[in-house]
Amino acid sequence: MNLRALACVLPLAALSAGGAHARTERLALVVANHQGGGDLPELRYAGRDGQRLADVLVDLGGFERADILSVIDGEGGDVMGALDEVERRVARAKQGGDEVIFLFYYSGHAQNGVLRLGQTQLDMQTIKRRLEQSSADVRIAFVDSCGAGAMTREKGGTLAPPFVVAVDEGLSARGQVIITSSSASEVSQESDDIQGSFFTHYLATGLRGDADRNQDGKVTLDEAYAYSYGRTVAATSVTRSGAQHPTYSYDLRGAGDVTLSEPGGADVLIDFPAESQGRYFVVDLDRQLFVAEVDKDAGNASRIALPKGQYAIKKRMDSHMLMTRLSAREKGVFTLDEGAMERVSFADDYAKGTPILSDRIADQVGFALSMGLGAQLVLDPGDDGDLFPGLAYVVIEARGRNLVGERIMTSADVGFGGTRVERDVPGGTLPADVVHVQGGVNVLWTTRLFDDAVLLGGGGRLAAMYWQHTFQDATALPAGVEPRQWYFDFAPGLVGMAGWSFANWGHAEITARSSVMVYTYDTVRPVFPVEALASVWFDF
Structure with missing residues (x-):
């Protein structure tokens, strides 16, 4: 029996069996929770950590976005339900002859061997057993929480730097590896400077290429672990809580390579030449997100991989910054x-690269501008539709995010529309042109789902509405009927919206509004404008 070092990698390259190369299905479950219940403090970056890892898996790990499930600020039952869904997908893939890699990631509170998910708890050993019972060929778990080492302690979990696993020659890789951010008795720490947890920050940076020791364009699991271990220990050794030591537990056999990421094939590669030295930070300027950190010594070149975009690279000196912009719109x-x-x-x-992100893109102050099309229908039980006819209109809206509170959006909008109706007049009907102008202010509570791809919101609205009717042929009007008539009123109401982010710079939304106003011209009665809008937003 020959022994060799296991290279576990995330795109999890080809797993071979009997000389035939089966298709490899890659599935992931990302769980993040900012609340731990009781007197545990709210975490600031758990959701952002999950998003960063998911981005790396998609950018460089061969994962499809649709194959990465997420549970953000959910309960224990939600996590178990998501694990059930993963296993259903594993079963379908196995029935089709595919081999499956399943990656589980958790960022949040843990205490006394249990994950603290809001007001619910989930035993770490329950998660471990579910991984062991999974039909997936390879299971990899990253657990970033306080005392996470309790998950690896039971069966030989090791607190140590880089590891080598002996495997049998000729067999494809099978089994599972669990890596945790700290030992069973240690605190896992977040940092405002890096806008995330130390462990996930260095794990994601390493997977983008800084952990590629042999410069072969691939980052294996042992390379990623060695990198994140060394950087995490070094960064936390000077903190108030003390050094944090990642741990691992493995039960892996076979000779197949499993690759975590392949930065060598990315669209954008940034090389830090051998003569450069110091600590460099990379910021995505399109999203103002801190995406990578490179801490290097002179003499060795380094490379990181990123998606296409606009970036800033900065190096902190004692009294100033060194900065440069990098336009990487092309490969x-x-x-x-x-x-x-x-x-x-x-x-x-x-x-700055320091928007405070949790499970949403947006705990930072921000602004957005939209243009859209709307349709309005006024429910008026005392009219046949000629006073307040249904019409289409164009709307422009400006929005501020977190100006008055977390998850709160405030906006102001103005809309213009018109139509033509047959107005009832004494003796018959006459055509009239209708112009409608409205303006409103809105206050919405919002939340984001599915790795920030979906935005949901609801709240209140106060609108000012104006209608003007102009008869086309004033000479045909009966006596006493004005050729131009108008009506104005304020209309309080409700608004709900759903949005989908299609790019870093913008998203699309559909919005529903309902309001009430009191008609007082010749009688007093309530009327109810209802509206539906579709709009494109430009985010700043």
């Missing part, structure tokens, strides 16, 4: 030229 390799970096004061840092 290519970009080399950092530190001599060309701009000297910038800390106050003039144009890429």
